[in-house]
Amino acid sequence: MISRITPVLGRLAGWIVAIAVVAGLQLVAPQAHAERIKDLGAFEGLRSNQLVGYGVVVGLAGTGDDSLDYATQGIKGVISRFGLTLPPGINPALKNAAAVMVTAELPAFAKPGQRLDVTVSALGKAKSLRGGTLVLTPLRGADGEIYGMAQGNLAVGGLGVSGADGSQLSVNVPSAGRIPSGASVERAVETGFDTSPALTFNLADADLTTALRVADAINLAFGDQRAKALDGVSIAVAAPQGAESRIMMMGLIENIEVRPADPPARVIVNARSGTVVINGSVRISPAAVSHGKLTVSVNEAPRVVQPAPFSRGETAVEQSSAISAAEERNPMFLFKGGASLADIVKAVNAVGASPSDLVEILGALKQAGAMKAELEVI
Known part of the structure; x- marks a missing residue:
């Protein structure tokens, strides 16, 4: 013992x-x-696994797919589960139903009987899923096997309203919704x-x-x-x-x-919004920078010239242009060796550089070999 x-x-x-x-x-x-x-x-x-299924939402207030072919086939499939068969050539009106795609995420260690949240999105011409109910829908994994079953009433955050004259008003996205705990796990995934x-x-x-x-x-x-x-x-x-x-x-x-390692020195530039992000690993070697702007303006002031009385001249437009040029006198600032992120920000703020100016300054420093960092434009 x-x-x-x-x-x-x-x-x-x-x-x-x-x-x-x-x-x-x-x-x-x-x-x-x-x-x-x-x-x-x-x-x-x-890791988690993605599940997807094709289903039908019923109970809509006239905002469904109408007579869309694959919605009609879906309704026929639902009806056939209960032993009913529609006569050939007869298609049900589907203004109160919609074909949808159902997605869910199966977390690691999920066991049969546990509940999952599902997202339901309209697949065709449905204008809104508000007030709808998802009919029993199998959820399959990448291997084609069924891992869950979804069903329930949708919670839709969007709103869509249309008038008889064709005017429409939409708030958020009414053609998608969620069903909290709307699916049950039917099969566990072996993690090994x-x-x-x-x-x-x-x-x-x-x-x-x-x-x-x-x-x-x-x-x-x-x-x-x-x-x-x-x-x-x-x-x-x-x-x-x-x-x-x-x-x-x-x-x-x-x-x-x-304590993770410090990230590589990197400067991220968003060309669309003008946002510039510099991480704390960026260092500047000794360098002197002067950045100025040259502004050229052309003012056009055309005037009408009248001919002398009793002359045979014609009224004409005389062009008058005034061209001027002005260059801002920005002081030069010096980066000492090993300048940090705080030093860069302080120097850029001192000269009043805009985000686009900052991009030009950083690009020039990299070209001069004074900045050892990756310059990434997104």
């Missing part, structure tokens, strides 16, 4: 030590910059996390330094070398057998705090 209890106590002691180390790391790590591992990425295989030889944690943003820091933090927390960075995204973690032990380990790993 004692020989059976000893391994269990040893395993329990190991987990207690790991929990204590994780708690110690959270207390020692710099809270201002550290982030939990669960906020940096996710374990491979533990409890049978795979090792677990793989994938970072949301690829970075070699961050991957190494995550692996080091996991090894430090558990006191061994179970984690190994495979590349800039994936960290392989040796895991014990059994779902219970793996879930406990994964929960501990997700709450370890790691």
Whole structure:
């Protein structure tokens, strides 16, 4: 009996030590910059799956698809489920029904019987789905298998009204709505996390330094070398057998705090809105900048010239143009070596540069080799 209890106590002691180390790391790590591992990425295989289905919404107040072919076929399919068959050549009027696409997201570990929120969107000419009811609709995954069944009354936030003269008023989008908890899970998705030889944690943003820091933090927390960075995204973690032990380990790993690497120096320019974003990694080498504007204006003041009395001249229009040029005298400002983001903002504000001027300044600094950063225009 004692020989059976000893391994269990040893395993329990190991987990207690790991929990204590994780708690110690959270207390020692710099809270201002550290982030939990669960906020940096996710374990491979533990992801949501998209579901989609084709269905029919009934009970509309004359805002349906009318006689659209695939809506008619959908109604015939619904009727046939109850053993009814319409005579050949007869198509039902569908002003009170609409063909729709139903979408939902199946989270990881979802079990049969759990409820999902679904989004219902009109597929054809339906003007509004307000007041409609979705008829029982199967939801399929990418493999074609049925993973859920949806049905229920729609909650539509939009409103559409039309008058007899053709005038229309729409608020938001009345041709789409949601059904909270409108679908039930019929089949679970196998994740395979409890049978795979090792677990793989994938970072949301690829970075070699961050991957190494995550692996080091996991090894430090558990006191061994179970984690190994495979590349800039994936960290392989040796895991014990059994779902219970793996879930406990994964929960501990997700709450370890790691200080991610600083992002690459980058300047983002939105050409449509004029927005310029500079991250804190941008540094400027010694450089002097002077930015001015040359304004040229042309004023046209045509005048009418009348001929002398009793002369044979004709009235004519005489052109009169006035051209002027003015150049703003902006002072030159100096960037010292290693200028930070605050220095850049202060210098740009001092000369009163607009966002478009700032883009020109940053582009010139990059061309001169004084700014080692990626300039991205979106």
